[in-house]
Amino acid sequence: MPGEAGRPRSPRTRVSALVALAVLAGAGALLYDAVSEWTGHHTGSWRHWLAHQLSTRHLDSPWALAGAAVVAALGLWLLVLAVAPGERRWLPLRQAPGSAVDRLGVAALLERRVCAEPMVASARVRVGRRRARVTVHGSADLDRARVVLNEELDRIGLVRPPALTVRGRRARHRPHMH
Numbered sequence: 001m002p003g004e005a006g007r008p009r010s011p012r013t014r015v016s017a018l019v020a021l022a023v024l025a026g027a028g029a030l031l032y033d034a035v036s037e038w039t040g041h042h043t044g045s046w047r048h049w050l051a052h053q054l055s056t057r058h059l060d061s062p063w064a065l066a067g068a069a070v071v072a073a074l075g076l077w078l079l080v081l082a083v084a085p086g087e088r089r090w091l092p093l094r095q096a097p098g099s100a101v102d103r104l105g106v107a108a109l110l111e112r113r114v115c116a117e118p119m120v121a122s123a124r125v126r127v128g129r130r131r132a133r134v135t136v137h138g139s140a141d142l143d144r145a146r147v148v149l150n151e152e153l154d155r156i157g158l159v160r161p162p163a164l165t166v167r168g169r170r171a172r173h174r175p176h177m178h
Contacts, residue, residue: 093159146164
């Protein structure tokens with residue numbers, strides 16, 4: 001989708017699409033030769049032998065069924081790889097189309113920003129493609145933490161900022177040993 005800032009695609013998408021097309025072309029050529037052999041027309045030398053084997057074997061033979069299952073599974077896997085979105089750990093940036101930032105990097109930025117707030121002992125941040133979950137340990141104002149985190153997400157400039165969920169937990173107090 002040219003001109004649209006979408007999720008980056010993995011290079012495997014093009015490669016698997018080319019492999020799937022090559023397999024499809026090879027299967028089409030074999031099917032053409034098998035039909036030619038079956039209708040009495042002649043094909044090339046090795047293709048003649050292969051087409052003869054394919055046209056005379058019963059479809060319920062174990063070798064034919066196993067070969068068909070392997071080819072079907074390989075083809076299905078290649079199609080899944082070709083259409084599956086790639087690079088899921090990257091989130092596209094609004095300011096520079098085609099560039100992206102790692103979800104772990106966004107989580108680190110959010111954690112650093114919320115830990116700078118007063119009364120925050122620590123924070124745990126998990127950033128997904130659609131949601132950012134922040135657990136603040138301490139007695140911080142959660143509304144203030146939400147505002148600060150939303151400002152940080154705006155500063156980062158993601159194309160689709162994740163929905164923010166902020167929860168609070170009391171910091172654990174460890175007894176002092178004397």
